[in-house]
Amino acid sequence: MSDTGEEWQVARRRKGAARKSKSLQVPSICSQEQLDIGKTVKRIRDTVSELRCEEFWNEWKKAGSAALSKLLENRDNEAPADQLGSKELECVCYGLGSFSSCVSARFQLAMLLLLLDAEQIPLKDCSVYDPAFSSGERSVLRELGLTVLAENEEGKCLATKPTLFYLMHCGKALYNNLLWKNWSVQRLPLMIIIGNSFNGMMDRTLEREFKRDYSYITQAVSVCEERQLPCPSRLIDVFSDTAVITFPTGSLNRLPQSTWAEPPEPQYQHCSDLEIIQRETQS
Template identity: 40%
Template sequence: MSADGEWKTVSKKKGMKKRRGDVKERNIAQGVENLSVSEGGRIQRKIKETIEELRSSEFWSVCRETVQKVTNKYRTVPLVTSSGLDVGVAEFVEYKHGDLDHCQTTLEFVCYGIGSFSSSVSSRYQLALLFLLLETLKIPRLSCLLFDPLFTEWEKRFLKDCGLVVIKENEEGKRQVDRPTLFYMIHCGKALYNNLLWKNWSPHQLAQTILIGNSFKGIEERLPARVLKRDYMFINYILAVTEETAFPYSDRYMDIFNDTAIHQFPRRKLDSKPKEFWEGAAEPTYQQCEDLEIILNG
């Protein structure tokens, strides 16, 4: 958002969990493919209001501190233009100055499964948190990539107008990292996390991966051990070398950010595993899964 309060446009599943209300969302979303100017403006105002509400909450205050502690090792020397402004820093949300405000991050940001934010309140809050994270971590918007099968054409245009990158095809979570990458995957299906781990099954790649999503410890506690080992073997394997930090608890946002944690895979722990641990990692299949919680590609 610019200083005058207007929206600033930047110029120039096997994929996700079947969240509660997805069927309803999909039906509603079909009616908002091409919104009227007034309806589009109404949704934009709701998103702005959600951002500001979340920004002023105790939940965000604690969450921000938690995320900063995890990602501070990726801070770098700032990139500055001739005008003195940070390169790539969009003005969608107001800057808050602090000790690290002038440091740019090397992180890429990938978001899967956020849902249809024009029709879902929960999705709107998750999108609001995404914008606050980009602001706080100083991640340029062109380094933020998003995909959800539920995105309408209006939502895709909105995200692109905000300077973000919409992934064209359903990757099923199989994105290989080549730089430090933060994956934002709140309430996605277990197969999506499993696919992501498989695609990056090496100490070098997992050490560059940070994942915000459903607690792996929670998955282990709720899922029978035989099912976890059979269907989600990479989640099962990585548990022993995962450092997990829970999001703060909030009554207000319990249904939106519950069971959410930040997952890291420290290189020292990854290197402690024998060579055989990393060899022969076959691409996951889910033929025996009764509730896959994903949307297939195609």
């Protein structure tokens, strides 16, 4: 009881401020003792059932379905005839955190499972990664049917088909890396992000530093569409400041062509607190 209470107190102190990526958490319980896979799976499924009865879930479902339908409609307008009407949706989830010991992370995982079911995205077509996952948690995710990535991509995932990116309270660098990797008029419209509002990120950061360190988010703010998602007061620390973010082709085409020319990979040499765990490099 005390551990859970402490989690929520910490979350409340951060309310209204930019949260650090849950990827910075170190799994304590799971690393010290064997995780009960069956019990943890049941707890997650119970949480799914709990969320399904929440009124705000219907609003999330409508917003997600509307964004995906619009994305697929725009894709079909430009796709070859033999691909029309094909969903072929994928999902990528980064930064869930240690869901076996963190209440917030468990609720966020349950919401991911609800979204996958609502949009008929096969569980195997959802890839998940967080450096904080213990071996037991990776087994739980596989038991649920999800695909666990072996490599830390730092968010640099290329969307080759319509893809839902589920990034709850992740570090700004992860969002920035994802945008950089897909920085083209062809790739960005394939993406739907459910995660922290870009406008909210900017509001909580010094403008000069934000433009310097997170240039892709800075540029995306002017061309993306954000739909804020509702959050009940009792789950404010779990789902606050969450939006559905899309990239309409028409808006992207209004930017000068120079916007897309050889975008440099982000380096973050000025960031003392990067909010994500970077992959280990061979020395």
